[in-house]
Amino acid sequence: MKKAMKNTGSYGDRKRRRDNLAAYAFLAPALVSFILFIGIPVIVAGVLSFFDYNLINPPTFIGLKNIKKMLADRGLRQAFANTFKFLLILCPIHCGLGMVLAFLVYRAGRFQYFFRSAIYFPTIVTTASVAIAWGYLFSTDTGAINYFVRLLGGSNIPWLTNRVVVYVTIALFSFWKFIGTTFLYYYIGLQNIPTGYYEAAEIDGANVFQCFRHITLPLLSPTIFFVLITNVVNVFQIFDEPYLLTNGGPGSATKTIALEIYQTAFQDMNIGYGGTISFALFLIILVITVLQYVGQNKWVVYDYE
Amino acid sequence: MKKRTMALWMSVCMAAGLFGGVTASAAEDITLTLAMCGDGTTKESLDQLLAQYTEETGVKVETIFIAGNWGEYCTKLQTMVGGGDEVDCAILAIEGVEKFLKMGIAEPIDDWIAANPDISKAILDDTSPSFQEVFRDNDGNTYAFPFSFNNVVMHFNTDRLAEAGLELPGENWTKEEFLDYCEKLTTEKDGVKQYAVAVPYGEYFCAEAWLYNNGASYMNDDFTESTINSPESVEVFQLWQDLIYKYGYAPIPEENVSPIAQIINGQVAMAAYGRWPTANYVQDDFDAVAIQFLPTLSVNQQIGGVDGIFTLKNSKHIEEAKELAAWMSQADFEGQYLSVGNIPALHSLAETKISELGIPNNYELFYLDSNTDIYKPVSAPPQFTECSNIVLTAISEICVNQGDVQETLDAAAEEMNAVLAENG
Numbered sequence: 001m002k003k004a005m006k007n008t009g010s011y012g013d014r015k016r017r018r019d020n021l022a023a024y025a026f027l028a029p030a031l032v033s034f035i036l037f038i039g040i041p042v043i044v045a046g047v048l049s050f051f052d053y054n055l056i057n058p059p060t061f062i063g064l065k066n067i068k069k070m071l072a073d074r075g076l077r078q079a080f081a082n083t084f085k086f087l088l089i090l091c092p093i094h095c096g097l098g099m100v101l102a103f104l105v106y107r108a109g110r111f112q113y114f115f116r117s118a119i120y121f122p123t124i125v126t127t128a129s130v131a132i133a134w135g136y137l138f139s140t141d142t143g144a145i146n147y148f149v150r151l152l153g154g155s156n157i158p159w160l161t162n163r164v165v166v167y168v169t170i171a172l173f174s175f176w177k178f179i180g181t182t183f184l185y186y187y188i189g190l191q192n193i194p195t196g197y198y199e200a201a202e203i204d205g206a207n208v209f210q211c212f213r214h215i216t217l218p219l220l221s222p223t224i225f226f227v228l229i230t231n232v233v234n235v236f237q238i239f240d241e242p243y244l245l246t247n248g249g250p251g252s253a254t255k256t257i258a259l260e261i262y263q264t265a266f267q268d269m270n271i272g273y274g275g276t277i278s279f280a281l282f283l284i285i286l287v288i289t290v291l292q293y294v295g296q297n298k299w300v301v302y303d304y305e
Numbered sequence: 306m307k308k309r310t311m312a313l314w315m316s317v318c319m320a321a322g323l324f325g326g327v328t329a330s331a332a333e334d335i336t337l338t339l340a341m342c343g344d345g346t347t348k349e350s351l352d353q354l355l356a357q358y359t360e361e362t363g364v365k366v367e368t369i370f371i372a373g374n375w376g377e378y379c380t381k382l383q384t385m386v387g388g389g390d391e392v393d394c395a396i397l398a399i400e401g402v403e404k405f406l407k408m409g410i411a412e413p414i415d416d417w418i419a420a421n422p423d424i425s426k427a428i429l430d431d432t433s434p435s436f437q438e439v440f441r442d443n444d445g446n447t448y449a450f451p452f453s454f455n456n457v458v459m460h461f462n463t464d465r466l467a468e469a470g471l472e473l474p475g476e477n478w479t480k481e482e483f484l485d486y487c488e489k490l491t492t493e494k495d496g497v498k499q500y501a502v503a504v505p506y507g508e509y510f511c512a513e514a515w516l517y518n519n520g521a522s523y524m525n526d527d528f529t530e531s532t533i534n535s536p537e538s539v540e541v542f543q544l545w546q547d548l549i550y551k552y553g554y555a556p557i558p559e560e561n562v563s564p565i566a567q568i569i570n571g572q573v574a575m576a577a578y579g580r581w582p583t584a585n586y587v588q589d590d591f592d593a594v595a596i597q598f599l600p601t602l603s604v605n606q607q608i609g610g611v612d613g614i615f616t617l618k619n620s621k622h623i624e625e626a627k628e629l630a631a632w633m634s635q636a637d638f639e640g641q642y643l644s645v646g647n648i649p650a651l652h653s654l655a656e657t658k659i660s661e662l663g664i665p666n667n668y669e670l671f672y673l674d675s676n677t678d679i680y681k682p683v684s685a686p687p688q689f690t691e692c693s694n695i696v697l698t699a700i701s702e703i704c705v706n707q708g709d710v711q712e713t714l715d716a717a718a719e720e721m722n723a724v725l726a727e728n729g
Contacts, residue, residue, distance in 0.1 A: 055387030056408045075720070135561035141498060142562070142572070150496065161557045161705045247560050251702030267380055268691045 042282055048275030055269060066276040076277065078252055079260040086256065087235045089171050094231050095224065097175065098182030103212065105183070106190045116187065120180035127177060131244030134173050135160070138245075160246055163253035170241045170254065177241075182227050189223030190216065221300045229292055236285050257281050335622050336365040337629055339614075340385070340395035342378040345370035347642070354641055358632055364625050375400040376690045386410055386619060393620035394630050396452065398612040399439050399685045400510075400693070403528075405615070406442050407687040412616040413446040417627045425450075428634055431651045435678050436611040439685075449613030450634035451650035453643055455579025456607050456680060457514035458596040458670050465490060465499070465574035466595075473667065476598050480544075483600035487554035490574040498556075503567060503576040504545040504704050506558030509693045510610050510683050511577045512700060515541050517681055519602035523696055524721065528686035531721035533696065534714035541602065543710045546703050558704055568594070579610070580671050584645045586664055595666035609680025611650060652676035691724045 049066050051059035070076060105115040122130070137144050138159035146156045159169045197215045206214070217224075239258035242248055248255035257277065265274025341351065348370055355366040369392075371381045379401035385392055397405060405411050418425040428450045429437060436451040461473060469489045474482055490501035505512040516522050521537035524530060532538065548555040556562075556573065565582045567573035569591045577599055586594055598605065614630040616623060632638060639649045640658060648671050649655045655672035662668070673679075686692060699717040702708040 054408065055383055056410060074716075132561060135559075139559055139562055141556055158557065160559055163706055245560065248698075249560065249701045250705035251708060252698055253706060263694060266384075267376065267694065268688075269380060269383055270691075 042279070045275040045278045045282070048272050049279055051272045053271040055271060059272070062272070066273045069273060070276050070280060075252065076260055079255050079257045082254055083236060083238065083256045085167065086238050087232065089167060090174055090235050090238070091228070091231050093171060093175050094179060094182045095227050098179050098227065099186045099220070099224070101179065101183050102186030102190055103216065106187060119183050122177050123180035127240045128244055130177060131173065131240065135245055138169055161250050163250055166246055166250065166254055170245060173245060174241050182231065185223055185227050186220065189220045193219045218301045222302055225296050225300045229289060232288060232292070233285055236281065335625055336367055337393040337622060337626055338367050338369060338391055339629065340369045340371060340382055340392050342373070342375060342396055342398070343370050344372045351642060354638060358629065362628065364629065366629060376693055379404065380690065386617065391619070391621065392617050393622060393626040395615050395617060396612055397449070397615045399610050399682055400689050402439055402448075403685055403687040404689055406448065410618055411448045412618045412620070412623060412627070413448055414616060414627050414630065415447055417631060418447060421631065424631065424635065428651065431653055431676055433609065433650070433675055433677060433680055435680050435682060436609060436650060439611055439682050440613050449615045449630065451611050452613045452634050452639065453647035454609055454611040454650050454675070455510070455581065455647055456609055456671065457511050457577050457579055457599065459575050459577050459599055460568055460582060460665065461595045461597065462568050462571050462574050462593060463595050463666065464593045465571055473595050474597055477605065478597070478600050480600055480602050484552070486575070487548065487552065491554050497572070499571065500556050500573045501554040501575060502548060503564035503573045504548060504555050504558055505577055506700055506704055507697055509696055510579070510608070512696070513683055514577060514599055514608040515602070517606040517608050518599050518604060520604050523684045523692065524686065524725065528684065529725060531718040531725065533699070533721060534711070534718040537603070539711055539714055542703050542714060546707065546710060549704060550707060580648050581646050583662065583664065587645050592664050594664060596670055597667060598670060607680050608683055610683045612647070648672055648675065686725060688724045692721055695721050695724070
């Protein structure tokens with residue numbers, strides 16, 4: 001009896017080991033690329049924060065000089081403020097409107113395929129090329145949009161040359177270009193909600209809004225949480241839209257942290273200081289993500305079977 | 306004994322032949338890498354010209370074109386050198402010279418000059434001494450010959466001038482005359498406003514040309530202190546802002562709108578540039594264009610930006626690289642390569658090449674006295690990219706964002722002083 005138990009245990013161990021090995025084998029490509037392209041660069045950026053380095057001459061250890069410089073850098077403060085503005089504008093747009101669009105398309109019946117394709121299409125187009133096209137559309141004097149504005153009796157709108165209006169322009173571009181991604185997450189999330197809940201609610205006399213409020217929202221909360229996390233991270237790293245449409249302008253009104261890092265590290269070739277800002281950004285994103293994870297217990301529903 | 310002697314001689318001959326062969330094949334196998342700034346539209350013609358060099362010397366040359374402005378080009382070159390790429394020669398404009406010298410990337414060519422006095426004298430006698438000075442370090446070492454350059458002049462769409470009943474202004478035209486031209490050239494066509502002038506948005510070099518004409522500059526001559534907030538400089542920046550918002554003579558500048566294209570399509574009548582827009586003019590068959598010096602705001606000081614072919618220190622074939630750089634700096638090569646775009650640095654060649662193209666009208670201004678000291682080089686400290694970003698942000702802040710001129714320039718000066726002091 002004892003022997004038999006021992007054998008069974010060995011078999012279980014072997015199976016567990018095999019399962020673990022298989023799991024690690026499947027995880028290995030993702031893990032290796034994460035270590036190579038994210039983990040090591042983050043550590044290197046942290047280490048470089050203490051050096052003066054321009055790629056040509058050997059790095060020179062300068063202690064906390066870069067950190068002191070960062071704390072006194074007015075341009076960087078402005079870049080952080082601009083990034084937070086983008087966060088306040090773009091996150092609600094992507095997280096909120098993406099969900100509304102997904103909900104509407106989900107209930108659109110036979111036109112679902114068309115709407116799905118139309119909404120997702122811009123995400124597969126190269127950002128640089130469409131941003132240039134949008135730049136021309138939004139041009140003050142010769143842009144197509146202002147042409148129609150003038151036709152309707154209005155005057156030119158400074159889409160890209162006014163420090164307030166430019167945020168509207170970038171938000172419009174960002175919505176058109178990237179809403180497809182969040183829309184897709186929500187759409188898949190909606191498909192995973194068992195239809196039985198809706199059928200039961202309808203029998204009980206619930207209307208569309210009540211279904212949305214009491215069934216869709218709670219059961220979609222894991223997706224909302226995921227979209228929120230990824231959006232916050234993405235907006236903190238926003239680069240394409242301001243770089244391609246305004247190059248951080250007018251003045252430095254749309255200069256974001258990612259633009260500042262690019263300029264510092266890859267234009268000014270101040271790799272050490274660029275690393276300091278990158279590492280600071282990494283820490284900020286890390287703290288906010290941890291807070292989001294801690295806060296999720298209060299509103300995310302995982303077990304709804 | 307005879308047999309043994311014969312055998313010995315044969316062995317010596319064979320060995321000599323073998324080593325000779327090795328040496329010859331090594332010379333044949335040398336391939337130099339040459340980095341150029343640009344989008345590669347001239348790569349084919351450059352490669353053809355360099356094939357002649359290979360025929361003459363047996364040294365092959367591979368060309369790499371790096372797209373972008375000079376700042377971006379220097380950055381990419383720096384990355385390549387830092388990353389261990391083998392680059393033997395590289396064209397380098399004034400904007401990157403101080404920076405590259407400071408980093409110790411470039412190799413002096415004084416020994417080549419001493420060994421080739423006639424060729425060197427021919428080049429140096431025919432180019433501007435102020436440009437030659439750009440390529441010397443504080444110890445007097447020379448790193449390159451002037452290859453091509455640009456001054457900054459006002460480009461006019463002559464159709465727009467004719468429509469307004471205006472002639473090309475005189476070379477000493479004043480600020481008042483300039484504003485009078487602006488008034489007359491600001492019109493409306495088919496419901497779209499036609500502007501008189503474009504402000505130098507995003508153009509570090511062209512913007513400083515305006516400052517020079519008012520006795521101002523971004524920084525002092527030894528690059529130790531910013532002077533961008535001097536009263537003379539403030540006056541020029543204020544003029545640009547007024548041209549847009551007070552008078553309505555200039556469009557609000559935008560990131561994706563090119564004033565060169567606007568000159569060609571007539572939406573803008575004047576803009577300050579070097580000779581490089583001639584490439585666009587030729588491409589668009591546009592010949593209704595003339596040039597004049599910038600208006601004299603208080604002085605008439607021409608700006609100059611020059612480039613040269615540098616030999617890089619990490620080259621494994623330093624001597625061959627110096628030969629190539631010198632070969633490219635002579636009239637035979639320059640004459641065939643520089644037809645549109647930059648002005649050949651050799652004055653005698655510039656006269657011929659620029660008159661051959663025939664546009665723009667009054668083209669002589671591109672090379673008038675270009676072998677003398679008339680040019681003041683653009684401010685190009687070792688911290689060029691940082692300073693350039695500060696200047697361009699200030700221009701954007703003032704010309705697009707309507708920031709207070711004095712306040713914006715004071716902040717820019719403070720930031721620039723920090724950069725100049727930090728890496729000084």
